[in-house]
Amino acid sequence: MAEAKGLPADELRAISDRVLQFSEADHCRVRINSGWRGYTRVATNRITSAGGSDSTSVNITSIFGKRVASVDTNRLDDSDLLNAVRRSEQMARLVPENPEYLPELGPQRYQSNAAYYPETGELEPATRAEAAAIAIDRANTAGQIVSSYMDVRAGISSIGTSNSLFGSHSSTAVAYTLTSRSPDGLQSGWAGDEANNWNNIESQRIADDAVRKCRDWRKTPLDPGEYTVILEPTAMGMLMLRMMNSFNRRTADEGRSYFSNPNGGNRIGEQLFDERVSFWSDPAFVDSETAPFNSVGQPLSRQSWVENGRLVNLACSRFWAQRLGVEALPGPSNFIMQGGDNSLEEMIASTKKGVLLTRFWYIRGLNPRIISYTGLSRDGTFLIEDGKIARPVTNFRFNQSLVSMLENVEMVGPAVRVAASENSSVNTAIVVPPVKAIGFNLSSVSDAI
Amino acid sequence: MSKQQLPFPRNHLPFYHSNNSVLNAAPTTQSTSINRRNFMKLASITAAGPAIAARFPLHSPVAAQSLTSSERELLLLAIDAAKDAGAHYADARIIRSQFEAVSTREQTITQIQNTDSFGINLRALVGGSWGFAATQVLTRDSVAAMAREAVTVANANNAVAPAQTTLAPVDIFPDANWVTPHSVDPFLIAIEDKASLLLRINEEALRVNNVRYASSSILSVKEERMLATTEGSLINQTFLRINPAVNITAISNDGRDFQTRNAVIEPAGRGYEYVMGLELAGNAERWAEEAAMKLEAAPVEPGKWDLVLHPSNLWLTIHESIGHPTELDRALGFEANYAGTSFIHPPEDVIGKLKLGPEFMQFVGNRTEFGGCATTGWDDEGVPAESWPIIKDGIFVDYQTTRDQVGLISDYTGIERSHGCAYGQDWESMPFQRMPNVSMLPGEQGLSQEDVIASTDRGILIEGRGSYSIDQQRYNIQFGGQVFWEIRNGRKYQMLRDIAYVGRTPEFWNALDVIGGSSTYYLGASFGDAKGQPMQVNAVSHGCPISLFRNIDIINTA
DSSP: OOOOSSSOHHHHHHHHHHHHHHOOSSEEEEEEEEEEEEEEEEETTEEEEEEEEEEEEEEEEEEETTEEEEEEEOOOSHHHHHHHHHHHHHHHHHSOOOTTOOOOOOOOOOOOOOOOOHHHHTOOHHHHHHHHHHHHHHHHHHTOEEEEEEEEEEEEEEEEETTSOEEEEEEEEEEEEEEEEOTTSOOEEEEEEEESSGGGOOHHHHHHHHHHHHHHOOOOOOOOEEEEEEEOHHHHHHHHHHHGGGOBHHHHHTTOSTTBOTTSSBOTTOBOSOTTOOEEEOTTOTTSOOOSBOTTOOBOOOEEEEETTEEOOOBBOHHHHHHHTSOOBOOOSSEEEOOOSOOHHHHHHTOSEEEEEEEEEEEEEEETTTTEEEEEEEEEEEEEETTEEEEEOOEEEEEEEHHHHHHSEEEEOOOEEEOOOTTOSOOSOEEEOOEEEEEEEEEEEEOOO | OOSSOOOOOGGGSTTHHHHOOTTTOOOOOOOSOOOHHHHHHHHHHHTTOHHHHHHSOTTOOOOOOOOOHHHHHHHHHHHHHHHHTTOSEEEEEEEEEEEEEEEEETTEEEEEEEEEEEEEEEEEEETTEEEEEEESOOSHHHHHHHHHHHHHHHHHHHHHSOOOOOOOOOOOOTTEEEEOOOSSOGGGSOHHHHHHHHHHHHHHHHTSTTEEEEEEEEEEEEEEEEEEETTSOEEEEEEEEEEEEEEEEEEOTTSSOEEEEOOOSOOBSSOTHHHHTTOHHHHHHHHHHHHHHHHHOEEOOOEEEEEEEOHHHHHHHHIIIIIGGGBHHHHTTTTTTTTOOOSSOOHHHHTTTOBOSOTTOOEEEESOOTTOTTOOSBOTTSOBOOEEEEEETTEEOOOBOOTTTGGGTHHHHOOOSOOOOEEOSSTTSOOEEOOOEEEEOOOTTOOOHHHHHTTOSEEEEEEEEEEEEEOTTSOEEEEEEEEEEEEETTEEEEEEESEEEEEEHHHHHHTEEEEOOGGGOEEEEEEEEEETTTTEEEEEEEEEOOEEEEEEEEEEOO
16 A cells, blocks of 8 residues: 655654754644645546645744734755744744634544545556546537536644643545536536545546436526425535524624524524424544544534534534633534435425535625525526426526525435535545435526536 | 826825724815825825834835845756756746735734745747746756746646747846835834734724724835846836735614624735825824714615715725726636636637726726835746826727736737746746736826715715626626715715626626825735635736716615
8 A cells, every 4th residue: 555645753753842842932832734636637628637735734833921923934854844833933933922722622523534545545547647538528429618626635643732631633624526518608507526436436426427417407487476386405515604604602602693593592492493403513433534633622522513403502612611611612624414214206206396506606795693595506406397307407506594494395305415615625624425406596597508 | 108197196195094084074275286296205205204214214225135146046057957958048036025014903912924035937839839837946957957946837738738839029138127116114124123013003093983983004015026038138126015905893872783893994015104104193082983874874775876986995995996997817718717807808709899987997907106015026937017198088908918928919909929927826826917007097087085975976986996796707796895985965964885886898888987196196905815726816006087977776684
């Protein structure tokens, strides 16, 4: 087996210890990221760029009393590291106090997980080019024009503090997405996947799906309005990538969140969504593993946010927890929605009139009081009538509260990891089911293809 | 070339925000003919904040360039190694990027972070295919290996699907230097000075009733870039950019509503003298009052309204609906899997033919504008900075280009040379076509802001960028703002809230009816223009006058 990407764990530890030795501050925190990124990009049925690079960066936080400053450097010689330590100390001595600073954590117990998949770490240019060649071949055969992107990461991260904390974690991830278009520019289809394990990326199936969607989709008119929608997992995941950031206790307690209680405090314990809605995060979730620690070294473990529609927890920083006299609760590092028994076919068969959505684009916040977002459908939008896909239809803009969408869930399918980021780079792991929901606001037509 | 030059942006004048009279609607008396020399005089008056002026005399040459002769040798070594390995063209860059973030909320420092990232990359052309590699290990062996790897990747890509690539001609600059025009290097201003300014801003904002939260930050960027090409150019440049930001939240008495005022200040490709001219603490209370007023503002009645878009809002509309669709790589399909394609295509059918607005509407692409975030001396493939028309007399005439693209459309534009739009965000990133500053020229009638507002009986004035979203071909727009004023009978009447304007790009720009003169010209900017896979960010500015659009659809976003 080839060597794992990134510096070896003992070398990371040595750098971390050296920085802590150099430190003359009251406290010091060292975070290191070391790894490799490789990519291959296709456009107009040829590889337009491919490359890769190894990089290591060291983030040093120095603390005097409650004065805090950080320096990030990618120069690793002893003299460079010493310079960086001194620079952060100089800055920290001069800045005003941060009254919210809490002492560095001491040793912690981290649950280990096997997030480093060697198959992903060894995903060399030739293997990536094979996947590209399959996509180019499928597109050429179908008379289409393909663009694709494969993004691969493999490496290791660590955290250490002057209070004897040290932890490190290795991981890999790969995202593969593909857009196929007709030469006249009137048809477009998309498919894509993301995983920690390369073996779970089905590059042939992705090419077939995108080419089929492009073949089947050519827009026909449909009026905007409120529709029953079936969100394929990617479409649902792109919305839940936004939803995951709203579970914040301080923002709620401060009165600037949907989860704020108008009489003060928050809405933990209240039934807020349909009972089929459950959200949790779990750094050990297979093929979506994350580091079992966050940027200040707090341990992460399986954590529920919503259970059967009831809000059960909000993330709470160490400072806010101390002020409230409760336990701190680190935010989610991945986001998982409980799946259900309904297949996509059942959802379609049960729908008298509705719209099937493949993925979204340009999602932006509208109104945080109701967690509403706008965005546009893209690369596969279909009308469902009388339990069947009737025809491809135009793209739409949506203006939709995610709260009301989660109140109006009608069916839930099996949960899968999706490529939830709009730019198709490896992103926060999102695991979601396809969902059927009523009353989704497709507010205007988008002419884009 | 356009017959009219871009004027000096009004918001880059010291004291702009205190004269910005949105609340008191005082008539403008600002001279419309402020040139750069006058500006520097004004800048020195503002900068006469005694301590700073003493430490940093204006116009002093700043030792901005820390790249050494040994780094120059590494660059030439990389170029030679690529040639030896069989590249028929290569360019290499050593890039050092420094960021300094100072962030606060209320009376708390939330982040002091300095980032320093340094490395070298090389792009090689073999056959018609590009290969790219980069390393942060700056030894001779490592750099030579990196250069050979780029050639190997180019060979491999060319084997999968051979391509045709023609590089447009370029003049050679064997010993060129450029530094962002500035008088105060932000990295020489002490962090505690920045922190205390930010805490003062927050303190002033929090004086206002209902204003509970205020956060502010200053992000400073310095990029040192040395470029070498196999054709013989060697170009050494230092870029400074700065992004001051303020975000204020007001909460209603009953705890059921909250409103924010942010996006108050524009980022700029300038030094710290820009921040000193903004009078941030002196204006914080006014911005906070706007946040509190939004709680009481009247809900908008959806439907058709005339829109008066202040440049602090319009610049982003320009970025999204004119800037992006005139990127040639998008129009040709190279960005289909992420950023999308363009409604302005195919080139042969639209160049010199597509009418995008009224006859008085002029847009230029430029990498030359004072204060522009995309302003440069040369681009990432050694093309000198220039300014060129993109929309002339309302007609689309040209795209944004790089050396390997321009030949694809030169039959229709008659232009054989690149407009200099190549940029890679850091040492790890391959350069490709990125947006230059794309700016709209002001009107020749010289109308003031008040003249433009007076041109409608029933309209809405929108200030500041809000939520913004546009489709992947840049047709369907939905843009919000920060502060909304109903205009009745040509005057500001009352504050409105929860507004977004929607439309289809060609119809929207053809509804442009009245534009302000150079006294209203203002430069907006973003550090976050995203494109490419791997995604890279680009910093870019857009200048424009205040503008009136007729009968635009308004929705209520509450």
